[in-house]
Amino acid sequence: xxxxxxxxxxxxxxxxxxxxxxxxxxxxxxxxxxxxxxxxxxxxxxxxxxxxxxxxxxxxxxxxxxxxxxxxxxxxxxxxxxxxxxxxxxxxxxxxxxxxxxxxxxxxxxxxxxxxxxxxxxxxxxxxxxxxxxxxxxxxxxxxxxxxxxxxxxxxxxxxxxxxxxxxxxxxxxxxxxxxxxxxxxxxxxxxxxxxxxxxxxxxxxxxxxxxxxxxxxxxxxxxxxxxxxxxxxxxxxxxxxxxxxxxxxxxxxxxxxxxxxxxxxxxxxxxxxxxxxxxxxxxxxxx
Numbered sequence: 001x002x003x004x005x006x007x008x009x010x011x012x013x014x015x016x017x018x019x020x021x022x023x024x025x026x027x028x029x030x031x032x033x034x035x036x037x038x039x040x041x042x043x044x045x046x047x048x049x050x051x052x053x054x055x056x057x058x059x060x061x062x063x064x065x066x067x068x069x070x071x072x073x074x075x076x077x078x079x080x081x082x083x084x085x086x087x088x089x090x091x092x093x094x095x096x097x098x099x100x101x102x103x104x105x106x107x108x109x110x111x112x113x114x115x116x117x118x119x120x121x122x123x124x125x126x127x128x129x130x131x132x133x134x135x136x137x138x139x140x141x142x143x144x145x146x147x148x149x150x151x152x153x154x155x156x157x158x159x160x161x162x163x164x165x166x167x168x169x170x171x172x173x174x175x176x177x178x179x180x181x182x183x184x185x186x187x188x189x190x191x192x193x194x195x196x197x198x199x200x201x202x203x204x205x206x207x208x209x210x211x212x213x214x215x216x217x218x219x220x221x222x223x224x225x226x227x228x229x230x231x232x233x234x235x236x237x238x239x240x241x242x243x244x245x246x247x248x249x250x251x252x253x254x255x256x257x258x259x260x261x262x263x264x265x266x267x268x269x270x271x272x273x274x275x276x277x278x279x280x281x282x283x284x285x286x287x288x
Contacts, residue, residue: 008076012059012090013052020270021143022048024170025150027277028163031229031284032156039105043153046101047146050114053094054121060087061126068192071185109152117145133195136178144171165227169220173273175213176250177266179206184262207254214250214269218243221276231287235279246272 025047029040059066063077063084076082082090095118102111121142128135144167151163179197182189183206186198197206221239224230230239249268253260 004081008082009090012056012076012082012087013094014055014059015052018048018051018055020273021051021146023274024143024277025146025153027280028147028150028156028166029154030281031162031166032151032154032160034155040153042101043106043110044150046098046106047110047114047149047153048098049094049101050098050118051146053091053096053098054118056087056091056094057122058126060084060091061122063087065192065194069185069188071188106153107155109158110149113145113149113152117142117149120145129194131195133182133197133199136175140171140174140178143174144168146170162227162229165220165223166229169217169224169276172213172220173217173269176210176217177269179210179213180262180265180269182206183210211250211254215247218247221272224276224280230280230283232283235283239276239279242272242275 022044026044029044030036033040059075059077063075066072066075067078072078077084077087099111099114099118102114121139125135125139125142128138147167147170148158148163151160151166152158156163182197183203186196189196190199197209201209221243222236224239225236230236246268250265253265
């Protein structure tokens with residue numbers, strides 16, 4: 001594959017986001033599995049392909065809007081580095097590949113959840129984004145469902161309290177991320193024709209909303225100990241310390257800094273999630 005095509009595919013599939021989604025599913029799989037099998041890793045590969053295909057298809061759906069925003073106009077379709085027909089072929093290749101893997105190598109419930117998430121993301125959420133600034137609330141379900149997919153792939157039940165709470169944590173964590181994007185790019189969303197949260201709230205109010213959701217996310221991560229998902233005391237104390245640092249950083253950036261460093265906040269929030277997921281994996285591997 002030509003290097004430029006490879007870079008285009010990475011951008012089209014939003015590789016870092018698809019990888020993060022897959023990693024959360026893998027975390028859930030590790031937590032629910034008695035032992036990791038080759039089929040487990042094949043299922044995770046299917047989840048990754050499906051997430052990549054959904055992202056690619058979303059760019060196919062929204063490229064006329066992406067073309068109007070500075071943040072997204074350099075994506076493969078708005079920048080004309082790839083045609084819509086090529087983007088559609090790539091997205092269908094990844095979607096069908098992922099679905100076929102889940103159909104043959106994962107429990108049936110994983111395939112069903114993958115199909116539901118695809119419809120929810122590329123159908124309902126993508127449509128709602130053009131209708132309401134609050135589409136992110138139902139849209140956050142697309143980040144929580146992979147938890148149930150990974151949990152089910154490991155042999156767990158959808159009704160297990162650990163799976164439900166872990167999915168809830170992922171749902172909560174996504175909210176401040178979405179609101180931060182609105183805070184930074186609200187004017188671009190309006191220019192592209194999307195409703196924005198800034199149409200309803202002032203900048204200070206949006207910052208307050210971000211802080212409230214981040215506090216809720218922080219509290220949810222600490223409750224992982226209460227729900228007996230995290231067992232090692234050292235990791236529990238580490239997460240508490242990390243939460244304190246994160247909340248102080250958020251409060252400083254949102255309400256005291258002269259110039260907000262959005263990139264710093266995004267990196268800190270994503271790093272927070274990754275550290276929590278890694279801590280859960282390490283905890284399970286050590287305590288079992």
